[in-house]
Amino acid sequence: DAKTTQPPSMDCAEGRAANLPCNHSTISGNEYVYWYRQIHSQGPQYIIHGLKNNETNEMASLIITEDRKSSTLILPHATLRDTAVYYCIVRAPGRGSTLGRLYFGRGTQLTVWP
Amino acid sequence: DTAVSQTPKYLVTQMGNDKSIKCEQNLGHDTMYWYKQDSKKFLKIMFSYNNKELIINETVPNRFSPKSPDKAHLNLHINSLELGDSAVYFCASSGDSLSYEQYFGPGTRLTVT
Numbered sequence: 001d002a003k004t005t006q007p008p009s010m011d012c013a014e015g016r017a018a019n020l021p022c023n024h025s026t027i028s029g030n031e032y033v034y035w036y037r038q039i040h041s042q043g044p045q046y047i048i049h050g051l052k053n054n055e056t057n058e059m060a061s062l063i064i065t066e067d068r069k070s071s072t073l074i075l076p077h078a079t080l081r082d083t084a085v086y087y088c089i090v091r092a093p094g095r096g097s098t099l100g101r102l103y104f105g106r107g108t109q110l111t112v113w114p
Numbered sequence: 115d116t117a118v119s120q121t122p123k124y125l126v127t128q129m130g131n132d133k134s135i136k137c138e139q140n141l142g143h144d145t146m147y148w149y150k151q152d153s154k155k156f157l158k159i160m161f162s163y164n165n166k167e168l169i170i171n172e173t174v175p176n177r178f179s180p181k182s183p184d185k186a187h188l189n190l191h192i193n194s195l196e197l198g199d200s201a202v203y204f205c206a207s208s209g210d211s212l213s214y215e216q217y218f219g220p221g222t223r224l225t226v227t
Contacts, residue, residue, distance in 0.1 A: 104156070
């Protein structure tokens with residue numbers, strides 16, 4: 001599975017858009033990009049995922065570059081409650097030994113300030 | 115309604131004891147997981163069950179034994195607790211075993227003294 005690289009920390013002003021980058025230069029054609037976040041002392045929360053097209057849901061937007069080597073998670077209007085560690089994970093659908101395994105790295109600590 | 119619930123939320127116990135953590139999901143999912151988050155905040159998968167059948171066992175000591183009485187429950191039993199078992203344990207579920215869209219419980223903080 002492709003490895004991901006994220007900045008260890010970012011800041012964002014409340015009400016502004018938070019743009020969280022992720023590099024996955026070794027991504028292969030069948031691998032999806034998943035984003036999770038973990039608010040302090042809570043369980044991880046699924047945010048969004050995509051393959052090649054940009055995706056949007058009620059929580060965020062996911063922009064994947066045309067070459068798929070990087071992506072950006074966008075929180076359009078960040079609030080204080082969005083302060084969390086954000087994880088970018090690349091996974092391919094599979095069976096057998098790789099099935100269901102999510103590998104969480106260090107992620108990006110996003111701090112939203114008032 | 116809570117989608118994935120765990121009990122207890124906190125568990126403090128002494129070395130050598132045996133303890134269990136319970137997990138229940140009301141999402142109708144077929145697959146459930148146990149993850150461990152250590153003091154350095156690394157989150158690692160331990161086990162996965164699909165329709166009560168073990169499909170992932172990620173190099174976890176034999177002292178850890180998951181039990182799935184039905185597909186809505188996945189309990190974690192730990193024998194002979196050691197100091198290094200202190201961590202936060204998260205239960206999760208997904209619609210099927212191919213899905214990486216997983217829903218996590220609130221976690222159980224286990225402290226072994």
